Amino acid sequence: MRHINGVSISWKEGDRLKAVRVWIVNVVRIATLLWLVTHFILTMIYVYPDNTVKAQLQPFLDATIGTYFSQGWALFANPEPDNADVVLLVRPLSNDEYSIVQTKGLPSDGWYDISSPLWTKLQHNRFSAYGKLSRAVSKAIYSYLAEPPDQRTIYASFKEPKNQKAVYTYHDTPQDPQVQLMLTGASAFCKDIGQNNASYVALMVRQIFSKPWSERATSKPQVVKSTLLGVYPVDKSVENIHLYQIGER
């Protein structure tokens, strides 16, 4: 009888443990299912067009989905596709040239287009790093241009130029991370082409706008707009990329 009672008690304990285990597993199951539903409802609200619910939940959405499950596919879902080629023009300047620039403004010659050669190479070889190399600078330019001009970081001019064409800005280091990225790219270019005596570099963005759809078959020239970003000291510590040297071979 004692033996039977013992078996009965241990069976009951085992049964209870099993029940608890099943209960915990079911709680986990329901919790994960609830997470799935909640997560994707929040994601939908986060990525779908603006509405009142989204406006109210924005801080929460930014702190959750926006931070840990970022959903940005700008190119794939860009409502207004980019309508311009953006080119970064670089003018390396020696110390002597820089002194002249301060009084006479920037020269019109000696500018290098560091963007187009990468596009050409990318078009010839899709299975290469040229896409990433050119996107680094192009995306920085697009982001810079997307900022309203009055909100872009303004650098103090070091001299009031007499010639209005020579309006440029100077700062030891760019405060805008996008311009900093462009400066690093430009410095790498200077290093690559052996411009070792270049202490400064002038940066300019050129936008070459596509013809509007209605003018595609006309001989009307494409609209070109240039924006001077400033003159900055060359970053001598930048990585050597051996990119443009390879291109010139």
Add this chain to the structure above:
Amino acid sequence: MGIIRHVWRWLANDPHQLIGVRILQMSIGAILLFQVAITFPFAGYFWGPHGVGYGSTSSVLGPTLGDVVDHVYTADAYIFCVLFILSIGALGLLFGYHTRIATFLALVTSFLLYNRLFEITDGGDNIIQLVLIYMLFLLPHRAKFSSGQLRVWLHNIAVLAVIFQLMIVYTASTFAKLGGSEWRQGIAMYTLSQVQLYSLPAAQALFTIPLIVYVTSYVPLVYQLLFPVVIPTRFKLPWIVLGIFFHLGIAVLIGLVTFSTLMIALELFLISDQEYAKIWNRGRLIWKAVATPGHQ
């Protein structure tokens, strides 16, 4: 009540999309390996302390942990270590070796690179990050399981998460595109094709032809918008085939090779194991008929 019971059984009993999971793992492994191979010569320039990268992990990990993790960006040697570990993760995914650990390694290292220089990424890199998080809960390759296990349930939740993510990518991008006048007018592909970074010289001329421009602008909109509606129906397979051609077009014309590969893999992920078995059997029959015409 019947639907709830059906959903519960679907989630609890057996793991789904095992073939789709392998295709996705292999594709992500191949994509990451390819990215390591092409960016390796420029690793220091992209992510190193003297390169163009300027990002930090603090926005995700918080200032304290972020500052510690950001030490990875302070030397080129660390960046090469990150690439090496990423390669190991990618190889694991590609060959199905310790896939859960491989997924974790790939997630952590690609997160580090992604946050350092967002500018060189595309939508595909973003989706890889998201999908890798969900893939942590998938059953490891060749794992032994019993029906009704908790890990089977978690596997199926992860499968659903990947599917829902794909649906959201498609529908959200359609809604975003519809917000732009050029997509509504059907001329967006003309504009996109004229930008050299995203196009080919031949495509620039091709996309001045109105019919081609209208079709290539409107078809993706309709395709993406109807995607969640069509996938549960019997038109699923033709829709997936159409999607594969759509993404091959993106790879060739826009040059987003890795993005297109990932999207094709995600579409193939939607095909169930039973459907793959049917396709395989039908393919074998067709192959037999073609290979031995004398028997006809």
